[in-house]
Amino acid sequence: MDREEMEERVLKAAGRMFSQLGYDATTLEMIAGAVGRGSECSELLQRGKQGLYREVFAYIYKLSEDRMRTALEKASDDAGGLHYTVDEYIDLILEHPEIPALWKQRGLLDAVDIDFPEEHLQPPLQAALTSRRWEGTRPDLDLKFLSWLVMWSMGGFIDNGLPDDSGQCHLADHPPTLQYFRARLHEMIDRMA
Incomplete structure (x- = not known):
């Protein structure tokens, strides 16, 4: 296993642990145990728990951002494109249930003392839905609220x-x-739009 594969394994394992147990209850030893205790893993974990936590959030943010960018490239500019983008988000979360779980832990004041870069605070779905006016939808449709x-x-x-x-x-x-x-x-979106 090369370094990049090991790094992804560490980030995925840490993401699962942080999303299930929270930052405060997760130890580096737990993450190492979930990944396997090779020297490559130990080296990656030497970044510290806080550094790894930040990297997990950067990783899930990039996953989400890439998925939403690709969805927007394929989506039409009408209500059908809005539905397509929402479907892509649904599929992303089905593939990565740790994404909402990590944010839920943050909402429970887990690791509240750890800050994130400003650009990682706007959810990629919100950025995607508010990036254009979807033809055929009401002009006053609150896309930010819809994304939430x-x-x-x-x-x-x-x-x-x-x-x-x-x-x-x-x-x-x-x-x-x-x-x-x-x-x-989708029925709810249609009624709002």
Whole structure:
């Protein structure tokens, strides 16, 4: 395994640990144990927990930003493009559920003393949705608020799932529930737009 692959493994393992346990409860030893205790891993962990935490956020920010940039390049400038961009965000979070979980930990005042660069504070979905006027949508559509509704909805769905008609809760890995969630979210967007 080359250094770049090891670095990605460390960032993914640290992201999982920080998102599940929080910064304060996660130790470098836990991360090393999840990755494997090779000399390459030890070298990467010598950056310190705070440095690694910042790198995890930079990593997930870049993942999100790249995904949203690609979505915008492919999306049309109309309401269909807005829906396409939201679908890309949904798929990103399904692939990386640690993204909303890390921000949720921050919301619980975990590692609140660690600052981030200003440019990492605007969520990439918000930047994407507010980057253009989507033809066929209301001129007064609050795209910033819409982006936050999507992010909050997706974070809650990833954490809690949705109950079916019988009351049984299903998570995002249940195809009919995911299809239902996606359809209702797009329906909400249509009503707002």
